[in-house]
Amino acid sequence: QVQLEESGGGLVQAGGSLRLSCIASGRAFSSYAMGWFRQAPGKERVFVGRISWSGGSAYYADSVKGRFTISRDNAKNTVSLQMNSLKPEDTAVYYCAASGRGGYYKEGDYDYWGQGTQVTVSS
Numbered sequence: 001q002v003q004l005e006e007s008g009g010g011l012v013q014a015g016g017s018l019r020l021s022c023i024a025s026g027r028a029f030s031s032y033a034m035g036w037f038r039q040a041p042g043k044e045r046v047f048v049g050r051i052s053w054s055g056g057s058a059y060y061a062d063s064v065k066g067r068f069t070i071s072r073d074n075a076k077n078t079v080s081l082q083m084n085s086l087k088p089e090d091t092a093v094y095y096c097a098a099s100g101r102g103g104y105y106k107e108g109d110y111d112y113w114g115q116g117t118q119v120t121v122s123s
């Protein structure tokens with residue numbers, strides 16, 4: 001069992017930056033691939049990016065590629081999402097998720113989810 005808690009959301013102007021963090025409690029955090037998803041108002045939750053269990057590889061949605069960066073610290077059971085050059089269309093609730101199956105972009109590949117943190121980007 002893994003519990004996840006996101007933090008770092010808030011209100012930022014377009015072009016600004018935010019750094020989201022997700023801390024995990026439970027066993028074997030380092031064995032999980034970690035993903036970030038987001039859900040904008042009135043829309044479905046979509047994939048943002050994921051990082052391998054070792055942190056050696058990361059994969060991003062085209063909409064955030066070059067602007068967002070995922071990193072992890074297995075010693076601290078944390079995964080972070082650095083978001084730069086934010087746009088109003090990045091406004092959403094952001095969720096971190098853990099996959100014991102090497103999941104990539106499919107929600108169904110993730111076993112555990114956090115409660116989400118709100119990110120609002122003003123124009």
